[in-house]
Amino acid sequence: MSITRIKDALAGKPTIGAEITIQGWVRTRRDSKAGFSFINVHDGSCFDALQVVAPADLENYETEVKKLTSGCAVNCTGTLVESGGRGQNFEIQADKIDIVGWVEDPDTYPIQPKAHSFEFLREVAHLRPRTNTFGAITRVRHVAAQAIHRFFHERGYYWINTPIITASDAEGAGDMFRVSTLDMVNPPLKDNGQVDFGEDFFGRETFLTVSGQLNVEGYCLAMSKVYTFGPTFRAENSNTSRHLAEFWMVEPEIAFTDLDGLADVAEDFLKYVFKTVLDECPDDMAFFEKRIEPDALKRLEKFVEAEFVRLDYEEAIRILSESGQKFEFPAEWGLDLQTEHERYLTETHFKAPVVVMNYPTEIKAFYMRLSDDGRTVAALDVLAPGIGEIIGGSQREERLDVIERRMDDLELDKEHYSWYLDLRRYGTVPHAGFGLGFERLINYITGMTNIRDVIPYPRVPGKADF
RNA sequence: UCCCCAGUAGCUCAGCUGGUUAGAGCGGGUGACUGUUAAUCACUAGGUCCGCGGUUCGAGUCCGUGCUGGGGAGCCA
Numbered sequence: 001m002s003i004t005r006i007k008d009a010l011a012g013k014p015t016i017g018a019e020i021t022i023q024g025w026v027r028t029r030r031d032s033k034a035g036f037s038f039i040n041v042h043d044g045s046c047f048d049a050l051q052v053v054a055p056a057d058l059e060n061y062e063t064e065v066k067k068l069t070s071g072c073a074v075n076c077t078g079t080l081v082e083s084g085g086r087g088q089n090f091e092i093q094a095d096k097i098d099i100v101g102w103v104e105d106p107d108t109y110p111i112q113p114k115a116h117s118f119e120f121l122r123e124v125a126h127l128r129p130r131t132n133t134f135g136a137i138t139r140v141r142h143v144a145a146q147a148i149h150r151f152f153h154e155r156g157y158y159w160i161n162t163p164i165i166t167a168s169d170a171e172g173a174g175d176m177f178r179v180s181t182l183d184m185v186n187p188p189l190k191d192n193g194q195v196d197f198g199e200d201f202f203g204r205e206t207f208l209t210v211s212g213q214l215n216v217e218g219y220c221l222a223m224s225k226v227y228t229f230g231p232t233f234r235a236e237n238s239n240t241s242r243h244l245a246e247f248w249m250v251e252p253e254i255a256f257t258d259l260d261g262l263a264d265v266a267e268d269f270l271k272y273v274f275k276t277v278l279d280e281c282p283d284d285m286a287f288f289e290k291r292i293e294p295d296a297l298k299r300l301e302k303f304v305e306a307e308f309v310r311l312d313y314e315e316a317i318r319i320l321s322e323s324g325q326k327f328e329f330p331a332e333w334g335l336d337l338q339t340e341h342e343r344y345l346t347e348t349h350f351k352a353p354v355v356v357m358n359y360p361t362e363i364k365a366f367y368m369r370l371s372d373d374g375r376t377v378a379a380l381d382v383l384a385p386g387i388g389e390i391i392g393g394s395q396r397e398e399r400l401d402v403i404e405r406r407m408d409d410l411e412l413d414k415e416h417y418s419w420y421l422d423l424r425r426y427g428t429v430p431h432a433g434f435g436l437g438f439e440r441l442i443n444y445i446t447g448m449t450n451i452r453d454v455i456p457y458p459r460v461p462g463k464a465d466f
Numbered sequence: 467u468c469c470c471c472a473g474u475a476g477c478u479c480a481g482c483u484g485g486u487u488a489g490a491g492c493g494g495g496u497g498a499c500u501g502u503u504a505a506u507c508a509c510u511a512g513g514u515c516c517g518c519g520g521u522u523c524g525a526g527u528c529c530g531u532g533c534u535g536g537g538g539a540g541c542c543a
Contacts, residue, residue: 028505111477
């Protein structure tokens with residue numbers, strides 16, 4: 001028995017008059033005493049549900065079909081016909097409806113054909129993909145992920161699966177989750193009373209990765225163009241709509257390029273992904289525009305057409321301090337840009353995506369390339385209207401003596417990074433890369449405002465349900 | 467972690483300056499009706515008003531405290 005996807009059935013495939021079988025979950029049932037029921041069934045293949053017309057002469061019409069409620073799983077066989085009603089072009093005239101799975105107690109089934117709050121749906125994260133919103137998010141997330149892989153693949157990048165477990169404990173990107181098999185109640189101790197991680201699984205302290213960047217640089221300096229796309233973990237006590245303890249990050253790394261080359265990639269990349277979603281998810285995007293964020297469609301379309309503004313940090317500070325705006329935090333040289341500053345630049349001043357480049361050395365990481373005068377490093381942030389920073393990246397310091405001096409200044413353990421420094425010893429080249437939070441990208445695309453709603457099972461401080 | 471806000475039926479919410487028996491819509495059940503579109507109409511069931519303590523003749527309402535959730539900030543992607 002071959003199964004027709006609802007997406008195809010709604011498009012009249014394989015053909016009118018064909019006998020087809022669809023499988024899915026009931027959204028709504030409407031009865032007509034005149035002799036049939038309408039059952040809306042969805043299977044995740046597209047935004048819309050398929051209308052199944054169930055005639056009263058089905059052998060289980062009174063006993064089963066009329067007892068269907070939201071959430072029941074069904075297997076429907078019938079003839080694909082042009083719809084006799086409005087609202088859809090095609091429907092199924094059923095001659096067999098099997099109930100695969102009942103809803104045990106319809107009174108307590110949490111997903112109803114009505115608007116639920118996102119807060120409530122987070123409590124039923126295992127059932128929320130059955131809603132319009134989360135179905136649409138799931139499809140968009142998939143299409144965006146595919147677009148990311150395709151963008152890089154078409155341009156000769158290799159996808160590098162950097163390790164999830166790492167021994168690097170000071171990449172400077174944030175607090176880390178410990179990975180250990182030691183007995184937490186009675187850990188082995190060294191003579192000085194400290195926990196003896198030499199006894200641990202890996203024979204040393206290990207953590208979940210906060211970034212694949214350092215690892216991917218090694219592959220960059222061999223494969224030329226590479227990227228990571230995988231889970232990333234931060235043990236920070238961040239309670240905001242923009243932070244997760246577990247999220248997915250995209251990190252391209254390009255050899256033989258500089259900061260300007262990187263900015264080119266970042267701009268092409270974002271436009272490519274947005275364009276793909278616009279092309280491949282029109283129904284889902286129409287839904288987001290209608291129900292989630294009225295500007296969702298327009299701002300993506302504008303973004304794809306927009307000319308990115310590029311300016312130095314120094315220039316950004318000048319614009320901010322001459323703006324006459326009252327900011328809660330000062331905008332002065334040496335301080336990082338605040339959310340309010342980023343929003344002013346993108347939403348008020350330029351009204352376009354902005355790439356801010358060359359930040360003060362003191363506020364950026366050790367691996368970023370030092371300018372000749374030492375005041376700045378070759379870092380960039382891509383700021384998007386409505387969300388702020390969406391990409392952060394830099395040209396890497398490829399000169400061994402310079403990076404060693406910086407590590408000394410910051411009192412980093414060079415021994416620990418010896419393999420990383422090897423990359424500067426053996427055939428070093430200028431290279432650059434950036435990091436992009438995948439869920440923040442999905443937030444921007446869909447207009448969803450809480451990052452917990454664009455990942456299937458969110459992990460945040462104090463919560464790891466499901 | 468800090469600052470604000472909220473918690474009332476399965477869900478979304480109303481409930482006035484404290485005052486009889488706490489309401490509506492949706493969802494569920496029963497029935498009517500209809501090629502219906504989150505159908506419509508009638509009836510019906512459904513409540514530890516987040517927990518604890520206090521003020522008061524009287525608390526869903528006021529105060530304290532705890533818990534949970536949300537928004538904002540910081541950290542950052």
